[in-house]
Amino acid sequence: MRVLIIEDERRLADNIAQVLREREKYAVDISEDGLDGFYMFQSNPYDLVILDLMLPGMGGLEILRRIRQNGKTTPVLILSARDSTDDIVQGLNYGSDDYLTKPFDLGELVARCKSLIRRAYGVAAPLIRIGELSIDTAARRVQAGRRVLNLTGMEYQTLVYLAMRQGQIVSKEQLLEHLYDFNWERFSNVIEVYISALRRKIDPTRQQQYIRTCRGQGYLLDEPSK
Amino acid sequence: MRPLSLKSRIGFCIAAVIAAALVVLSIVASIEFKEAMLRSVDHRLRMTAEAIRETILTDGFETEESRREIEAILKGPRETVWLGYALWKEEDGTIWLEQTEPLNVRDYLRLQAQPLPKLDEPSILVVKDGKMVGQMLWMRFLVPAESGKEGRIIHLLLAASSEYSYHETKEYVQVLAVTGSILLMISIGVIYSIFRWGFRPIGELTERMNRISEKNLEQVSFEFGPMPPELLPFVHSWKEMLQKLAEAMSQQRRFTADAAHELRTPLALVKSTLQLAQSQPRELSFYRQSIQHALEDLDRMNRLVEQMLELSRLDRAELDGTREPLDLGAWLEDLSEQYSSYAQERGFRLVCRRCSAWIRAHPQQIRQLFGNLIDNALQYGPPGTDVTIRMEAEDSFVHVQVHDEGGRIPPEECPFLFERFYRISKARDRHSGGTGLGLAIAQEIAILHGGRITVRSNPQEGTIFTVVLPLEEKPSAS
Numbered sequence: 001m002r003v004l005i006i007e008d009e010r011r012l013a014d015n016i017a018q019v020l021r022e023r024e025k026y027a028v029d030i031s032e033d034g035l036d037g038f039y040m041f042q043s044n045p046y047d048l049v050i051l052d053l054m055l056p057g058m059g060g061l062e063i064l065r066r067i068r069q070n071g072k073t074t075p076v077l078i079l080s081a082r083d084s085t086d087d088i089v090q091g092l093n094y095g096s097d098d099y100l101t102k103p104f105d106l107g108e109l110v111a112r113c114k115s116l117i118r119r120a121y122g123v124a125a126p127l128i129r130i131g132e133l134s135i136d137t138a139a140r141r142v143q144a145g146r147r148v149l150n151l152t153g154m155e156y157q158t159l160v161y162l163a164m165r166q167g168q169i170v171s172k173e174q175l176l177e178h179l180y181d182f183n184w185e186r187f188s189n190v191i192e193v194y195i196s197a198l199r200r201k202i203d204p205t206r207q208q209q210y211i212r213t214c215r216g217q218g219y220l221l222d223e224p225s226k
Numbered sequence: 227m228r229p230l231s232l233k234s235r236i237g238f239c240i241a242a243v244i245a246a247a248l249v250v251l252s253i254v255a256s257i258e259f260k261e262a263m264l265r266s267v268d269h270r271l272r273m274t275a276e277a278i279r280e281t282i283l284t285d286g287f288e289t290e291e292s293r294r295e296i297e298a299i300l301k302g303p304r305e306t307v308w309l310g311y312a313l314w315k316e317e318d319g320t321i322w323l324e325q326t327e328p329l330n331v332r333d334y335l336r337l338q339a340q341p342l343p344k345l346d347e348p349s350i351l352v353v354k355d356g357k358m359v360g361q362m363l364w365m366r367f368l369v370p371a372e373s374g375k376e377g378r379i380i381h382l383l384l385a386a387s388s389e390y391s392y393h394e395t396k397e398y399v400q401v402l403a404v405t406g407s408i409l410l411m412i413s414i415g416v417i418y419s420i421f422r423w424g425f426r427p428i429g430e431l432t433e434r435m436n437r438i439s440e441k442n443l444e445q446v447s448f449e450f451g452p453m454p455p456e457l458l459p460f461v462h463s464w465k466e467m468l469q470k471l472a473e474a475m476s477q478q479r480r481f482t483a484d485a486a487h488e489l490r491t492p493l494a495l496v497k498s499t500l501q502l503a504q505s506q507p508r509e510l511s512f513y514r515q516s517i518q519h520a521l522e523d524l525d526r527m528n529r530l531v532e533q534m535l536e537l538s539r540l541d542r543a544e545l546d547g548t549r550e551p552l553d554l555g556a557w558l559e560d561l562s563e564q565y566s567s568y569a570q571e572r573g574f575r576l577v578c579r580r581c582s583a584w585i586r587a588h589p590q591q592i593r594q595l596f597g598n599l600i601d602n603a604l605q606y607g608p609p610g611t612d613v614t615i616r617m618e619a620e621d622s623f624v625h626v627q628v629h630d631e632g633g634r635i636p637p638e639e640c641p642f643l644f645e646r647f648y649r650i651s652k653a654r655d656r657h658s659g660g661t662g663l664g665l666a667i668a669q670e671i672a673i674l675h676g677g678r679i680t681v682r683s684n685p686q687e688g689t690i691f692t693v694v695l696p697l698e699e700k701p702s703a704s
């Protein structure tokens with residue numbers, strides 16, 4: 001999952017980025033300027049935008065208006081020091097999905113981010129079940145049958161992304177774009193490495209195939225065909 | 227005792243005036259009425275006397291004919307009640323005709339010691355005997371000599387009761403009193419309703435004022451429709467006061483909201499930094515840095531709170547006696563010396579071109595004013611350039627310029643620069659450590675010292691803040 005933070009208080013943005021990276025293994029990009037932030041949003045596929053309102057370059061509400069004008073449905077969480085009901089109502093009416101006032105709790109922010117991303121993929125329950133595979137996004141725990149899988153952060157994120165788009169073909173590029181931020185050196189076979197590790201961990205015997213490869217198109221996570 | 231309302235006061239006064247007028251009018255009217263009644267009694271007496279004289283002159287004195295005629299005359303007007311009468315000859319006093327019941331008129335006349343009336347000129351006197359009241363006519367007239375009879379003088383005395391007149395007057399007074407009271411009541415009622423009608427605008431105003439509270443001050447409508455001209459100045463000054471109040475309140479509210487906003491960001495920083503450190507085991511250096519950051523943020527909050535307090539102190543400050551004469555030139559040179567090493571650290575050269583100028587000032591506030599301006603220049607000017615303090619005394623003012631080489635402020639933003647929490651869009655980043663209050667404080671101080679502060683900024687000249695302060699006579703050396 002890739003998150004864009006547009007917040008001019010650099011250290012606050014860094015703190016949020018760090019907690020999202022550490023706890024959820026999200027890919028996080030930061031922009032301190034409104035205009036730059038908007039360009040970043042346009043040129044990358046983000047799963048969530050965390051938006052401050054008072055920004056240099058371009059105001060948060062203007063960014064929000066443009067995002068929605070372009071028809072993007074990306075969830076936007078406004079993070080602002082303005083706490084009046086009027087401000088909150090205005091923010092939501094401009095098309096934001098959530099509004100959190102400063103100072104906030106990091107844990108709450110992370111939970112809201114997760115819920116917004118889940119919703120954006122049409123998943124309401126924090127527990128995703130696919131055949132015998134169950135992914136508890138709240139506890140970040142994956143089980144295959146009764147066996148708890150020991151996944152690395154990136155393996156977990158790859159699995160969750162595929163699970164969110166269960167039954168759809170996800171291209172390698174999409175996986176790369178949604179799992180990595182600007183700071184990562186992307187090398188093309190990293191996805192293959194994760195996929196094969198995931199397949200091995202989900203089913204060491206290799207009898208059931210949860211993740212299928214669609215040649216030339218990408219990967220697809222679904223119940224294994226009998 | 228509760229003071230009487232304006233309505234009752236004016237109402238009572240007018241009612242009292244009306245009552246007094248009514249009483250005076252009634253008294254005059256009743257006196258006049260009584261006089262008129264008495265005059266009509268007199269008139270009847272005279273008419274009757276004249277008729278008797280005519281009868282005697284035509285039909286002769288002491289003739290049977292005229293005696294019948296006279297009795298008919300006296301019985302004639304029913305409304306006259308005769309108290310008594312007498313007819314006698316003057317020469318020997320022999321009475322021809324007389325009625326002594328209920329009053330012996332000749333006896334009564336004797337008691338009165340009335341002077342003898344002239345011939346043909348009847349005199350009238352008032353009769354008052356016990357319960358009896360009336361008017362009496364006394365007339366002498368000449369019966370001329372004729373056919374063997376000598377001419378002689380005849381006395382006629384006629385007394386008619388005037389009790390009826392008094393009775394009528396009494397009734398008249400009673401009627402007057404009753405109508406007067408009724409009139410008075412009606413006029414009090416009318417006055418009261420007139421006042422109610424007249425005072426209605428005041429009542430409406432009061433009601434509108436009562437509905438105003440500090441919460442709806444801004445929504446108050448200042449339109450009143452037609453107002454009596456007497457109330458207009460009152461309404462106007464009231465409006466003006468309300469508008470000023472509303473303005474001050476909204477300014478205050480904005481300031482509070484801005485202050486909360488400015489405090490929330492460092493709070494969010496401290497909280498997120500500490501939560502992040504707490505969320506999982508970290509290396510020692512991470513904790514050290516978190517603490518360092520949290521302390522910096524607390525410093526920032528502290529500075530903000532200090533400056534807000536300073537502003538609120540300045541808001542309340544008035545011209546006080548703590549000001550002292552100050553040689554601004556020498557003082558600014560001192561200040562720039564204090565700042566010079568700090569400026570050097572930041573890569574600036576601080577230049578002070580002083581002249582001698584005495585002002586009357588609060589030293590601490592003046593230090594804050596120029597300190598803020600120098601801080602500002604060192605903060606935003608391009609490092610490696612000069613920050614120049616220039617001063618010039620002109621007429622009764624001294625102009626001090628703080629000049630840096632950065633022409634960073636867009637001209638359209640200059641007027642807002644001194645507003646609280648205003649930051650120009652380019653310098654909105656908070657890393658500079660500015661609170662957004664420094665220039666507002668500087669302006670507040672300049673105004674308190676009877677001066678002003680302006681700013682000019684463009685890429686050619688750089689940014690120039692000009693402080694204008696009133697000059698003071700140089701104090702004689704003591």
